Amino acid sequence: MSSPLDPRTDSSQAAAEGLTLFAAVMMLIVGFLDLFRGLMGIVHDSVFVSTPHYVFKFNTTSWGWIHLLLGILAIMVGVGLFKVSLWARILGIAVAALLILANFLSIPYYPLWSIVVIAICAFVIWGLCVVRHEKSPPG
Numbered sequence: 001m002s003s004p005l006d007p008r009t010d011s012s013q014a015a016a017e018g019l020t021l022f023a024a025v026m027m028l029i030v031g032f033l034d035l036f037r038g039l040m041g042i043v044h045d046s047v048f049v050s051t052p053h054y055v056f057k058f059n060t061t062s063w064g065w066i067h068l069l070l071g072i073l074a075i076m077v078g079v080g081l082f083k084v085s086l087w088a089r090i091l092g093i094a095v096a097a098l099l100i101l102a103n104f105l106s107i108p109y110y111p112l113w114s115i116v117v118i119a120i121c122a123f124v125i126w127g128l129c130v131v132r133h134e135k136s137p138p139g
Contacts, residue, residue: 031074038068
């Protein structure tokens with residue numbers, strides 16, 4: 001068991017805070033970009049691809065609302081992650097997973113960006129899961 005003065009404890013805490021900060025910034029970026037993507041879908045921007053025979057077919061307005069709401073949620077969670085709290089980390093993982101799912105389902109409408117967001121969200125999940133905060137020794 002390491003003592004409170006052990007340098008490994010400080011480096012572990014710094015790594016945890018650094019990865020959480022990374023996840024917070026990336027969550028904010030993805031949130032704002034998904035918010036803008038949602039607005040593009042709502043106003044029927046011509047940037048989206050038309051897919052006539054897709055199993056999960058929604059019109060671009062529906063995808064717009066889905067991405068707008070997920071973007072707002074991601075922004076709120078990103079702000080919460082700056083406090084390095086456990087609830088924000090858990091909610092961050094859940095929101096990143098929902099963003100991965102939504103972007104996977106909307107690959108035919110905006111393929112390149114969907115794949116980029118999936119990769120960023122995977123890094124966010126990794127950053128929030130990989131480091132555990134050490135418990136302080138009793139007494």
